[in-house]
Amino acid sequence: MRVLVAEDDRRIAADLARGLTEAGYIAECVADGEDAWFRGDTEDYAAIILDLGLPRLDGLTILKRWREGGRRTPVLILTARGSWAERVDGIDAGADDYLPKPFQMEELLARLRSIVRRSAGHASSVVSIGDVTLDERQMQVSVRGQPVPLSPLEYRLASYLVLHRGRVVSQFELNENIYGQDDAHDSNAIEVLIGRVRKKLGPDLIETRRGFGYIVPGDGA
Amino acid sequence: MRVLVAEDDRRIAADLARGLTEAGYIAECVADGEDAWFRGDTEDYAAIILDLGLPRLDGLTILKRWREGGRRTPVLILTARGSWAERVDGIDAGADDYLPKPFQMEELLARLRSIVRRSAGHASSVVSIGDVTLDERQMQVSVRGQPVPLSPLEYRLASYLVLHRGRVVSQFELNENIYGQDDAHDSNAIEVLIGRVRKKLGPDLIETRRGFGYIVPGDGA
DNA sequence: CGAGCGATGTCAGCGAGCCGTCAGCCGCGC
DNA sequence: GCGCGGCTGACGGCTCGCTGACATCGCTCG
Numbered sequence: 001m002r003v004l005v006a007e008d009d010r011r012i013a014a015d016l017a018r019g020l021t022e023a024g025y026i027a028e029c030v031a032d033g034e035d036a037w038f039r040g041d042t043e044d045y046a047a048i049i050l051d052l053g054l055p056r057l058d059g060l061t062i063l064k065r066w067r068e069g070g071r072r073t074p075v076l077i078l079t080a081r082g083s084w085a086e087r088v089d090g091i092d093a094g095a096d097d098y099l100p101k102p103f104q105m106e107e108l109l110a111r112l113r114s115i116v117r118r119s120a121g122h123a124s125s126v127v128s129i130g131d132v133t134l135d136e137r138q139m140q141v142s143v144r145g146q147p148v149p150l151s152p153l154e155y156r157l158a159s160y161l162v163l164h165r166g167r168v169v170s171q172f173e174l175n176e177n178i179y180g181q182d183d184a185h186d187s188n189a190i191e192v193l194i195g196r197v198r199k200k201l202g203p204d205l206i207e208t209r210r211g212f213g214y215i216v217p218g219d220g221a
Numbered sequence: 222m223r224v225l226v227a228e229d230d231r232r233i234a235a236d237l238a239r240g241l242t243e244a245g246y247i248a249e250c251v252a253d254g255e256d257a258w259f260r261g262d263t264e265d266y267a268a269i270i271l272d273l274g275l276p277r278l279d280g281l282t283i284l285k286r287w288r289e290g291g292r293r294t295p296v297l298i299l300t301a302r303g304s305w306a307e308r309v310d311g312i313d314a315g316a317d318d319y320l321p322k323p324f325q326m327e328e329l330l331a332r333l334r335s336i337v338r339r340s341a342g343h344a345s346s347v348v349s350i351g352d353v354t355l356d357e358r359q360m361q362v363s364v365r366g367q368p369v370p371l372s373p374l375e376y377r378l379a380s381y382l383v384l385h386r387g388r389v390v391s392q393f394e395l396n397e398n399i400y401g402q403d404d405a406h407d408s409n410a411i412e413v414l415i416g417r418v419r420k421k422l423g424p425d426l427i428e429t430r431r432g433f434g435y436i437v438p439g440d441g442a
Numbered sequence: 443c444g445a446g447c448g449a450t451g452t453c454a455g456c457g458a459g460c461c462g463t464c465a466g467c468c469g470c471g472c
Numbered sequence: 473g474c475g476c477g478g479c480t481g482a483c484g485g486c487t488c489g490c491t492g493a494c495a496t497c498g499c500t501c502g
Binding site: 311372373374375406408409410414418431432 | 445448449450451452453458459
């Protein structure tokens, strides 16, 4: 699951990248307003963390442009402590949530989970599909109540498919969202991964759409 | 179980309400000092979360009035980060615990449970997981009733994991919360510490989630 | 002041698990 | 029946985390 980090303070950006990576996301960082707008407009992210004080192009302007262009990617804005005006403006411009700096990584992750979930239309951090239950908080998947250990990549794959259930996901999309666009593999690594996940979670969770990709059945979204 | 939330920042109040509700409490919010005092004095709550900077009537004054009137409802006060004076004053005025803002919902819930438990007459804040018992008050850990001496760092590690049981905690997060983000170690100090704690408390308390971190099984606290 | 001890960071080695690759097979669709 | 896309079992390189050993530091006691 890819997340765009638009933050010009290198230290904060590095912290964010690390925290996100450890939480299982793919973090892609930009430090410049123009870049941020371009990436957010052309790439598909699960969420965007946006600092309002970017050079070259202001965060609020970026956000407005995205929304005017029809982009509904959930956006979490970072604001300076106590600046209420900024927060209100941000919400008005279409932000899904805000977080005052300095912040705790854990809180950021919680809010991020929240807006990602909201945008996907789910209500809780636990999703059940048939016998399979996925708990984002524990980063744990269970089958009929029995916890099943998944490796990091297996978990990423499973959670991405489950979060986008009811929709066909192409191998290319999986590749990009599991590994990040920079180092996409051209082998059948995804297929192998799919196989391993099926072996652990049962063969019925993930269906193959020959020639198109994979799909987890669910609410017809 | 009803909890009164006295907080004038609407956003924080809303977050609190949501988090408390999800944790199974009934949250009732007031944003005004006079209202807070009245409600706390006439209604019966399991606990009260009190921001000190309320309009119309100061939080400390409210707290003192309650206590003078004989109200023993446990009170958790919210303070600004780093303002030690406020905390001391709050404890003196009869608060049961304090929490610096910004806070993590999980930690708030943990502390809330703690003071509720304490006020209900249970032997202070004791958590048992399998054979292991952790007493936060005495900073004492026991295995099958036998006290086990832990070094300061070992105790910090164990208590942090136990306090956040049911959730995967990354090595980075442990590093930050055990040492403080200023001097994070890049070595395998955490791994060594984990090993030492396991040797003393048994190998089953802390599970390793390769690639993610560590987790103590238990209810999602 | 020096010896002793406990606490803790560092290091190297090791074993397990992870994961990409490949080759061959299967089965769907034509 | 053929071809191609997908599946699977095997393998090996590699990383991660665990462990025992050692160095260092601070404290205490003689």
